Amino acid sequence: MEQIIRELKEQIVEALNLEEISPEEIDAEAPLFGDGLGLDSIDALEIILILEKNYGIRLENTAEAKPHFYSVKSLAEYIVANRQK
Amino acid sequence: MERPIRTYLGGDALLTALGYGTEANYRAIEAGCCGLRPDAVSSGLAAAGRIDPALMRSLAIEGYTLLESAMIRCAEAAAAETGTELAAEECALIVSTTKGNVELLRTAVDVPAEAYLYTLAERVARRLGIRRRPTVICNACISGVAALIVARRMIRNGDCRHVLVVGGDLLTEFVAEGFLSFKSVSPGPCRPYDAAPEHGLSLGEAVGALLLTADPSKAKRPAVVLEGGAVTNDANHISGPSRTGDGLHYAIEQALTEARIPREMLSFANAHGTGTAYNDAMESKALARSGLSELPMNSLKGYIGHTLGASGVVESILAAEELRRGLCFGTAGFSRAGTPCPLGVAAAHRPLTMRHALKTASGFGGCNAAIVLGLEPHVPTEQASETEYEAREVACYQLPQSDKPFAEHIRTLYKALEAPNMKFYKMDDLSKAGYLAAEYLLRGQNLTERYRPAEIAVVLENRSSSLDTDLAHQRIVNEHHAEGTSPAIFVYTLPNVVAGEICIRHRIQGENAFFIDDALDTAEGYARRLIARGTARAVICGRCEYFAGRHDVRFTLLEKS
Incomplete structure (x- = not known):
């Protein structure tokens, strides 16, 4: 799990161009959207792309998957449970 | 006193998935035909409004791309319908397109000249014998409606007697992959305003030509007048529609005011109605705020798909x-109704007593547009004279050049501002350059304290549109097609998104316009006109160019004297 959280933070910083934030600075339990990191709907789509490309997870229903996008930790848990590669 | 000039709709022509010609399209829709089919080219599109390839080929003109050929054919048909001489000195051409000949980037090693939107427009103009320099509007999905508004202003201003507005966009892999990355494509034919759980849009392609004229004898009968129009920005998000519908609501109100039509006189509305949940919800809220929840309305996307830069002209x-x-x-x-606010939408055609129609569009970059069309006997007498206001230059800012690479240079300028914005590094280079120029231009101006958001406009122009980011997106499409493309890159393949970024940052909700012009002399004149006519009280205008590491950004702040 720790490994996935670390990976995910690095992938998010890179894919979302969070230039002024280092992966270590991201609180795994803090909300990604709204307040927290201030991500938006385009960022959410980029995270979906990370899940598809790096973990082989295809989201059929994005609305149902929404709770898993709350934080890095919830995403990591979702990846552990659903990863295809 | 000068005699007021009405803007009549002259001849027109269409090419869509339903066929060639306005009559053919009207008859097909009247018969309930749907032009959306599983797409043979892009497997990801369950339903798309593609123009019959054989028909498309039959319209081809040697030496011109398919899009240019279709634009020329439609333009000639539109002009011929009401006997208008295009070669006359008094006829101008406006081209409305989001991506033009972008298909050429797929295989090209170097960027061909025709991939530049202005070159496309020049080629079309020359073939048509139009002597004036063309105007190109690239304002995402409102381009077509915005082009009609610009045309009306040119006619009212006495610049020319006739304006031929040609809108066109083709369904390329570039566009299909981009919308697929946005997860906004419907799993079947789109279902605007419906309660179906699966939402999304169906992409389409089309070309439309509509001649606007000051000459009543050249009006297509019964005569329809373009009575007024307005463009606004949500100042909310570059791709997500407003959650309140306020931007579109303001556009509708301003269009009605300009047309001097009370809302009760509207007979129906043809809205944007893409079929995505967010767009349709936003429209229902905007129409509700304008007191138009019960007005009969429709969306034509279920017949021909979303035809992007052509949609405003075609619809x-x-x-x-x-x-x-x-x-x-x-x-x-x-x-079955699926929007948060009620709408006067119906599955079946409805015969109505007609007076005036409202047409709306909304697009990426947070832009909205609305126009009012009226059947002649019901059109109020135009106001004879309008007070003309003087515009004065309040500030000017040119983004400095540097020997350092652009990324480093722009970072230094950004840091020096000491105004952090989480979104800055997410922007493409064109938007970064425009965003920073606006920051420096407006520093210390207290602009938003002195004017209401709707009183401030942003009018920009450049030569290469969003070509730099277009190449980046095309590269991903070519190389990583199977893995999906990046929505964060695709969203910037529309140059007007930089105007959207500026509007979000400074809470500006007035008109947005993005022109593509080789000579770079459209924006300021247009901005001065907005102030002269009272459409805006302050305008950020100028050039915003970025391509292959080189920038040329110079903004001016104009205000009403």
Whole structure:
């Protein structure tokens, strides 16, 4: 799990161009959207792309998957449970 | 006193998935035909409004791309319908397109000249014998409606007697992959305003030509007048529609005011109605705020798909036919209301007593546009004179050049501002450059304290549109097609998104316009006109160019004297 959280933070910083934030600075339990990191709907789509490309997870229903996008930790848990590669 | 000038709708022509010609399209929709089919080219599109390839080829002109050929054919047909001489000195051409000949980037090693939107427009103009320099509007999905508004202003201003507005966009892999990355494509034919759990849009392609004229004898009968129009920005998000509908609501109100039509006089509305949940919800809220929840309305996307830069022209042509023939089309794909606010939408066609129609559009970059069309006997007498205001230059800022690489240079300028914005590094280079120029231009101006958001406009122009980011997106499409493309890159393949970024940052909700012009002399004149006519009280205008590491950004702040 720790490994996935670390990976995910690095992938998010890179894919979302969070230039002024280092992966270590991201609180795994803090909300990604709204307040927290201030991500938006385009960022959410980029995270979906990370899940598809790096973990082989295809989201059929994005609305149902929404709770898993709350934080890095919830995403990591979702990846552990659903990863295809 | 100068005699007021009405803007009549002259001849028109269409090419869509339903066929060639306005009459053919009208008849097909009247018969309930749907042009959306599983796409043979892009497997990801379950339903798309592609123009019949054989028909497309039959219209081809040697030495021109398919898009240019279709634009030329439609333009000639539109002009011929009401006997207008295009070679006359008094005829101008406006081209409305989001991506033009972008298909050429797929295989090209170097960027061919025709991939530049202005070159495309020049080629079309020359072939048509139009001597004036063309105007190109690239304002995402409102381009077509915005082009009609610009044309009306040119005619009212006395610049020319006739303006031929040609809108066109083709369904390329570039566009298909981009919308697929946005997860906004419907799993079947789109269902605007419907309660179906699966939402999304169906992409389409089309070309439409509509001649606007000051000459009543050249009006297509029964005569329809373009009575007014307005463009606004949500100042909310570059791709997500407003959650309140305020931007579109303001556009509708301003269009009605300019047309001097009380809302009760509207007979129907043809809205954007893409079929995505967010767009349709936003429209229902905007119409509710304008007191138009019960007005009969429709979306034509279920027949021909979302035709992007062509949609505003194509759908306005069809809306004018609905007015002329007294029939409000049903909305294909709609069966049960699914929007948060009620709408006067129906599946079936409805005969109506027609007076005036409202046409709206909304697009990436947070832009909205609305126009009012009226059947002649109901059109109020135009106001004879309008007070003209003087515009004065309040500030000017040119983004400095540097020997350092652009990324480093722009970072230094950004840091020096000491105004952090989480979104800055997410922007493409064109937007970064425009965003920073606006920051420096407006520093210390207290602009938003002195004016209401709707009183401030952003009018920009450049030569290469969003070509730099277009190449980046095309590269991903070519190389990583199977893995999906990046929505964060695709969203910036529209140059007007930089105007959207500026509007979000400074809470500006007035008009947005993005022109593509080789000579770079459209924006300021247009901005001065907005102030002269009272459409805006302050305008950020100028050039915003970025391509292959080189920038040329110079903004001016104009204000009403």
